[in-house]
Amino acid sequence: MAKKTGDRAQLHELLYQALETEIGGIRLYKAAVACAVNQDLHKEWEDYLNETTTHRQVLLSVFELLGLDPETRTPGREVVEHLGASMVRAIEMARQAGDPIAAQRVAAECVVLAETKDHANWELIGLACDHLQAKEAKEAEVLRQAYDAVHRDEDHHLYYTPRAGRASCGSTRWASPP
Ligand SMILES: [Fe+2]
Numbered sequence: 298m299a300k301k302t303g304d305r306a307q308l309h310e311l312l313y314q315a316l317e318t319e320i321g322g323i324r325l326y327k328a329a330v331a332c333a334v335n336q337d338l339h340k341e342w343e344d345y346l347n348e349t350t351t352h353r354q355v356l357l358s359v360f361e362l363l364g365l366d367p368e369t370r371t372p373g374r375e376v377v378e379h380l381g382a383s384m385v386r387a388i389e390m391a392r393q394a395g396d397p398i399a400a401q402r403v404a405a406e407c408v409v410l411a412e413t414k415d416h417a418n419w420e421l422i423g424l425a426c427d428h429l430q431a432k433e434a435k436e437a438e439v440l441r442q443a444y445d446a447v448h449r450d451e452d453h454h455l456y457y458t459p460r461a462g463r464a465s466c467g468s469t470r471w472a473s474p475p
């Protein structure tokens with residue numbers, strides 16, 4: 298029974314961190330878009346900003362359906378918020394330094410870091426669906442629908458952005474992903 302309670306607490310902690318990751322991602326993409334010199338990268342990050350906004354809304358619906366308070370703060374969530382704010386600050390620092398290409402590269406590196414966490418969150422949410430017990434069917438269904446709505450976006454976010462390294466070397470266009 299104690300293990301069950303612990304598992305439930307861990308799942309909720311994952312959801313709090315996932316929500317904070319999406320909130321931080323919105324701020325990060327706004328900062329990154331402002332640094333994008335490459336036209337394709339600018340469009341891609343604008344699209345990811347919109348998708349990240351949708352992901353936050355998907356999670357808010359999950360919170361509502363599961364009766365969780367989206368304002369709840371946890372130590373892990375505080376760390377996620379701190380890291381997100383630090384990356385936005387890093388992008389602003391690079392922008393103020395006056396080298397647009399270097400600032401774009403810093404933004405791309407921060408996006409990759411943030412998307413690594415975002416992708417991991419959703420992978421874990423998908424795994425959690427598979428491990429919930431039969432009497433937790435409602436919770437599993439809510440999480441499954443959220444996972445199905447988001448996880449392909451997260452694959453794309455994580456695996457596309459490293460191409461920004463090419464843009465950071467000075468090109469203003471390069472081929473979009475298939
Ligand atoms: Fe996301």
Ligand SMILES: [Fe+2]
Pocket residue numbers: 322349412415416450451454455
């Ligand atoms: Fe993402």
